[in-house]
Amino acid sequence: MHAIQQQYWAVRDYLSPVLKESKFKEHGRITPEEFVAAGDFLTYKFAMWSWEKGDPSKLRDYLPADKQYLMTRGVPCLRRATSLAYTDEDEDRERLLSFGDLSSTGNEADEWVETHAGRKANHESENVGEIDDIPDVDDGGDHHGVSQAMGGLSISGGKAAAADEIPDIDDIPDMEEEDLENGDDEATATSKTGVPASGSGVIESSQIEVASGNLLQVRTYDVMITYDKYYQTPRIWLVGYDEKNRTPLTPAQIFQDVSADHAFKTVTIEPFPHSATLQAASVHPCKHASVMKKVIERMNQNVMEQEQKSPLPGKDKDKQKKWMFRKASGNGKDDKAAAAAAAAAAEAEDDGGMKVDYYLVVFLKFIASIVPTIEVDATTSF
Amino acid sequence: MPIVQFAPFSSLVDPNFWHALTNIKIDVLRLDDHTVPVSASYTAGRSIVDRETGNEIALGCNLTVGGEAFQDTPQLPANSISASGVFKNFNTIEEFKAADKTALFNQQTDEIWDSIKKGSTELLTRFLLITFADLKKYKYYFWFSFPAFASKPVWEIDGNWENASSSFTDEALSAIQSSLHQQLRPFFLVKTTSSGVPEIAPVEEYTTFFKDVPPTSRAIGFIDPSAAASNPGWPLRNLLAFLRYHHPTDASDGFRVLRWRDLESASAGTWKSRVGIVRVAGDADKLKPSAVGWEKNAQGKLGPRMADLAPMMDPTRLADQAV
Incomplete structure (x- = not known):
């Protein structure tokens, strides 16, 4: 069934026309040219992102051959999204991401709720993604939407993960050869997860942790952004690596890093379009355009209002806009990107709104709300 | 040490x-x-x-x-x-x-x-x-x-790995960064000239490049895959073996090693690269x-x-x- 569906998608993608006109202000959708422009800007501003060619047999002719998709490697993911259990207290901390003054729009129905903002993981030490981390939320309570999602996740995710979890040790051939190397090598820093070597002069792994400041093994992700021709938006893809084994994560493990509202719904495992064989987790792009449109509208509105209110020249104006923007979008991880986006909008004011170059920067912020613990937000990763 | x-x-x-x-x-x-x-x-x-x-x-x-x-x-x-x-x-x-x-x-x-x-x-x-x-x-x-x-014996370090800005000026580090940006090398030599602008050369040119350069103006750089403060990355190990083989006296006097980590432009003048002086006692035999x-x-x-x-x-x- 799934195979048929994928075939259908492939055909639909093939038949759908390439978007020619710029529509990003009206619909939040972008043309391939705009995708390339926005990607160029992203790679220029944030060196961690780069253009990739992909498999030559999967070349999309509406994109330049050497700019088929964007990629960044080794994006850290410190905690599991599922370990961020959702409580009543957290509900109070939900923030409306309005990208503008509430009073000025007066349309609260459009606001976008950020749920995982500035919250502490409740399993501080357990960032290793044990299955036990999935909170036991039996009480449907008053916000059952989320609870049910969490409950559903712990059942299906738990089961699948248990089956997919690190393979039976028996599977790995028993060929440990401690005598392969003559004695311990005192000039090798002991592995972070490893058993401390017993040789003289070797400090133990626990001491290394103290010495070099909380050395941890973390899950990492390779993140790709492709252009989806049918939905005419960027689409995000994730390939994860286990923190200990550094082997690819299973789908169930990846879903641990997706916020509960999106796992199994908007995030699914699909064949990656620029590779013949790779399967990767992807956020389904059907809602991207409308969300992006709202975000862009808010930003433009904000900037224009600012312009009317304070016709100050140069830097002062810029600063004030950043500040106004910050007030609207709250603090924490959004700050920098929000400020950058606001500054971007300010720079682009001559054209009467945000330049399409900043589209992907804003897009990554939106993605960050779906995968709260993966630091995809380019502006805060380093 | x-x-x-x-x-x-x-x-x-x-x-x-x-x-x-x-x-x-x-x-x-x-x-x-x-x-x-x-x-x-x-x-x-x-x-x-x-x-x-x-x-x-x-x-x-x-x-x-x-x-x-x-x-x-x-x-x-x-x-x-x-x-x-x-x-x-x-x-x-x-x-x-x-x-x-x-x-x-x-x-x-x-x-x-x-x-x-x-x-x-x-x-x-x-x-x-x-x-x-x-x-x-x-x-x-x-x-x-x-x-x-x-x-054998092992390499030792004088004190600890310090931030690179402790021995290089911001201008010098920026100059190293831009020249690495033009040509990325896994290993390189740095020589601080009297004008304060550092020059970079491949490690193979050690003898000619460091001729008449006082040890305090020399440094040996490598792209460091390790972000741990006190543990340099694995590539340095063979680099030091290389240097010790070819320049044994300099090895016992000490090399100033620059662990380069600032490949991307640094934000707000914070350099992540580290520097330290490492030395090894005794003569190296030429056997593997x-x-x-x-x-x-x-x-x-x-x-x-x-x-x-x-x-x-x-x-x-x-x-x-x-x-």
């Missing part, structure tokens, strides 16, 4: 590599189990600040093997250094278990040592990868080794030193690891989780 402890490489295998391995095994190698050249890459060590605790967390010292590893001219990720290696696939699990790993390893260390003797830094980051691919079950057994020569470098598994033991790609490759299991 504290011993210099190096952070070993951790292999990070892109799923694309297993796909490429499957293809090359079925279409090219078939039952051939000869060694095949393979390439990998590493980049400067990265660290991130945990938003919740404010601690700086060093990410692993990774060597990435990607889908293009078997291509002759692989496309490297941005800001990466290429490392060449040798790949050997075994046809059965029994052969994989019984492989003469010591012989394979010694063959590599011989080659590296020969290249050191010839005065080339090309093979300093050479690695070895042995695999057994269970193609029907989508399981891949693999074991990496990153041969590094163990120095013993070497170490087999990668440890998740349990911290010397042993192979396994990547189970069934959840991501097996069509029936993919259909199961599809909505």
